[in-house]
Each structure stands twice: as C-alpha cells, then as structure tokens.
Amino acid sequence: MKTILLHPGYCLPIVHYACIVQADHVQFEALDNYQKQSYRTRTKIATASGVLQLTIPIKHSRNPEGHQLYFNVRLENKFHWQRDHWRSLKVAYQTSPFFEYYEDTLEPLYTTEYDTLINFNMAFHDIIMDCLQLEKEITYTEEYFRSPKEPIKDLRNLITSKKEPDYGLPEYHQLFHDKHGYLPNISILDLLFNEGPNAISYLEKVNLSSIL
Numbered sequence: 001m002k003t004i005l006l007h008p009g010y011c012l013p014i015v016h017y018a019c020i021v022q023a024d025h026v027q028f029e030a031l032d033n034y035q036k037q038s039y040r041t042r043t044k045i046a047t048a049s050g051v052l053q054l055t056i057p058i059k060h061s062r063n064p065e066g067h068q069l070y071f072n073v074r075l076e077n078k079f080h081w082q083r084d085h086w087r088s089l090k091v092a093y094q095t096s097p098f099f100e101y102y103e104d105t106l107e108p109l110y111t112t113e114y115d116t117l118i119n120f121n122m123a124f125h126d127i128i129m130d131c132l133q134l135e136k137e138i139t140y141t142e143e144y145f146r147s148p149k150e151p152i153k154d155l156r157n158l159i160t161s162k163k164e165p166d167y168g169l170p171e172y173h174q175l176f177h178d179k180h181g182y183l184p185n186i187s188i189l190d191l192l193f194n195e196g197p198n199a200i201s202y203l204e205k206v207n208l209s210s211i212l
Contacts, residue, residue: 002212003027003152005141007070007159008121009039010056011128013185015167016158018206020136028122029156030140034061034070038159040117044186046176047092051183054085058117073117086110089189096175098196102131106189131192132200153212167211172202 003025006016016039020026034040041056057076061068086107093099105127114120129136148154164185171182172195183190191199 004212005029005148005152005154005156007032007038007040007156008118008125009043009159010041010054010121011043011124011187011189012039013044013158014169014188014191014203015185015206015208015211017128017132017188017191018169018203018208019155019158019211021132021134021200021203022206022208022212023136023153026136026138027152028138028140029144030071030142031144032070032156033067034058034073034117037162039161040070040073040121040159042161043189044161045089045092046174046180046183046186046190047088048176048179050176050180051186052088052092054088055081056085056117056120057081071116071118075114075117075120077113082110082113093175093189093193096193099193101196102192105131128188128192132203133197134200155211158211169206170202 002023004019004023005027006019006029008028009016041058043054044051045054057079059074059076109124109127114123167185169184172191174183174190174194191202195202
C-alpha cells in the first residue's frame with residue numbers, strides 16, 4: 001500500500017492532488033510547527049495579469065521563540081480576506097468553462113468564518129475532494145517524526161512555496177494561455193475551473209516517478 005505524508009494547505013497546487021489521487025492512503029502532518037512562506041497560507045491562481053498569490057492573514061504567536069503548532073494557528077479575520085479572495089477568484093475565473101459549475105459549492109468557504117487555519121484548510125480540502133468526486137482514506141499523524149520510516153513516503157517538502165522544482169506536469173487548457181503561456185502547478189482550482197470533471201483523469205495520468 002502506497003502511503004504518503006503531506007502537510008494540509010490552502011487549496012493546494014496541482015502536484016499535491018496528483019499525489020493524493022495516485023496514493024492508496026494519505027496522512028496529514030498534525031504535529032509540526034507552523035512555518036512561513038508556504039502553501040499553508042498561500043495559493044496561486046491565474047489572472048489576466050499573470051500569476052496572483054492569495055495569502056491568508058494569521059495571528060502571530062506571542063511565544064518569545066516564535067514557534068507555534070500549525071494546529072494552533074488562528075486566522076486574522078478583521079482584514080476581510082475571505083471576501084477579497086473570493087472576489088479575486090470570480091474576476092479571474094468567471095469566464096472559465098467550469099467556474100459556474102463549482103461556484104455554489106465553493107462560495108460558502110468564503111462566507112463562513114473560521115477560527116483556525118487548519119480548520120479552514122481542511123474544509124477546503126474536503127470540498128476539493130467532493131469536486132473531484134474522489135474518496136480517499138485520510139488520517140492524521142499521532143507523533144512527529146523528522147524522518148518517517150518506510151513504507152511512508154514523506155512529501156511534506158511539497159508545502160514550500162519558494163524555489164519549486166519543475167515537476168514536469170503536462171499542459172492543459174488555461175484561460176489566459178494566449179497571454180502568459182502555460183502556468184504549471186498553480187492551485188487545484190485552476191485545473192477544476194478549466195477542465196471540470198476531466199480534472200481527475202488529468203491527475204491520474206501525471207507522471208510522479210520523480211516524486212513517489
């Protein structure tokens with residue numbers, strides 16, 4: 001059985017969901033420290049102007065050492081970030097082939113207030129799985145291991161949003177391809193809005209030999 005270990009994040013990039021689709025079992029890291037500059041709080045979408053990064057504001061720890069568990073990170077909701085993110089998504093994708101198909105399913109994520117980052121991210125993950133019509137057993141870690149033992153495949157490094165390698169993802173039709181060319185490994189939402197129900201077939205065919 002192929003078991004992968006991932007960090008949950010904000011509507012994660014396509015390669016994460018390709019790994020999830022092709023794994024037998026998915027485990028989410030539950031006991032790590034929160035780290036900045038990652039897909040825990042960031043997602044990238046395609047717009048008429050190019051790639052736009054949407055970032056979730058959080059309340060920073062009062063711990064003098066600056067460390068806090070990811071599961072304890074609270075959202076800073078006074079900035080109305082959900083409203084702004086939803087507006088950005090609508091402007092970017094409202095003319096895409098499948099935005100209206102998923103709009104009513106996704107909008108409650110941006111109109112319901114969440115207290116913690118992990119609760120929002122997991123709610124988003126559950127909706128994405130529903131959109132993909134994908135059922136997959138997911139568990140949480142009960143102990144932190146710096147180097148998990150086989151047969152677990154440690155893919156927690158995928159959460160880093162800076163200096164990503166080229167995963168060799170195949171191209172699919174993107175709304176602004178004529179302006180910017182193919183934009184690889186952005187949010188899973190981009191794949192859903194452009195490919196709709198065909199997204200699952202795309203994810204199944206991604207060559208992950210360099211990762212898995």
